Amino acid sequence: MTSQKKGWKDLPIAGVCWIPSTEYITGDWRTFKPVVDTEKCTLCLLCHLYCPDGAIHWNREADEIEFDYDHCKGCGICAEECPVTAIEMVRE
């Protein structure tokens, strides 16, 4: 695995990022994942505003919120802030 990664000769100095952070999958840290009850959800998008990882989006076509599980760490802030308790944290 190490051999596929850049060595010190090719790596930019000072930890400068050479790929966007969105390509770095961090969702596997999660213990609980948020799940939305679309019946209850009013699409107020407070969850989108509060998410520290930008991992909640409004899917315009489906007219639903959706979670980016590749980057959601399962912190539960969205479930805590949801005014209509439409988000439940479910053990992975």
Added chain:
Amino acid sequence: MAIAKQEMLALNGDEAVAYAVKQSDVDVVAAYPITPQTIIVERFSEYVHNGEVDTAFVCVESEHSALTACLAAAAIGARTFTASASAGLALMHEILYVTSGCRAPVVMAITNRALSAPINIHCDHSDSMVERDASWIQIYAENSQEAYDSIIQAFRIAEHPDILLPAMVMLDAFVLSHTLENVKVLSDEAVRKFVETRKIPMVKNHKGDVVPFKLDPEKPLTMGPLDLYDYYFEHKMQQEEAMKRVPKVIKQVHDEYAEVSGRRYGNGLTESYRMEDAEIATVCVGSTAGTTKTVVDQLRDKGTKAGLLRLRTYRPLPKQDITEALEGVEAVAVMDRAHSFGGHGGPIFHEVRHVLYDSQTRPPVVDYVYGLGGRDMPQHLIHRIYKDLEKIVRTKEVEKPVQFIGVRE
């Protein structure tokens, strides 16, 4: 190039540093006053107040903040300076590593002062020697003239695109910092021409664009983010490799500066004093080298083949110079103005002896810890060290590898 016209000024070490910074076209200074560095910051704030420099002076609430502000300024591409000592440098400890890790070429003057407790404002090297592992270049000045010259050189060395590491220039508390000396200064134009403006190398950012290595909202990049077991080690290797390139750049900058100023300090890394045919030699840094040169002259007048190797840089350690200068000597004494409690002698001893272990001749090396908390190091004590070395050569025996000299029992 002809040697530039110079003016002789009566300056103490701190004033000499402030004067060098004034001439070096520095963009940002953030500093917190601490004795015996205070005069550097005071003089420089006067230059700012009088409009003699085009520098943003950031007042901060601590040394931790001072270096953080400098790191941030250097990260946007500014030429940056700060100064500290003793407890102030200790408070910067965390940010020293962040600065070098972000490859921010901050230049810092340190007026070497003992660490508390008991509280003491006088000279020893405990404060900067303990930071040897922080990936900062360390240059120790013997006198105020060298402090002035070294600050100017330090900007060129630290900012060199092959290096991009921060640099500290050390001067001894009070012995240099508060003692008036005749210092030759270059003209503002000559210094400005020598230091040039900071050159920013290009890097590839996360979008694949080639952008200047500095924080700029128009051309964004991220530096120093989370870096775990998968990449941290590689970034540390890069710092080590950059350090390996430093000796060449120091010598090059030192040579160029000599062309303008007419002043040399050995080869820029070490200064050998009467070492050509020396049988016994001492090794030290800082102002004690001046006293030791006088002692060496006295011994040479009597026919004793004594010499001195002064380390100008401690980081990077001039390994090759140490070997070349000392492998032909019959006995070596290191003088350390710092001590590692519970260890085996002081920091310079550890490294000089360590380097000589790989030499063909492997001469005996002994250590003398001296001058802690500003205790004077007079000529007669240095004579005693050379006398001990003569005895080692005569008897081929080392009685005590580590001794404390100038302390009462």
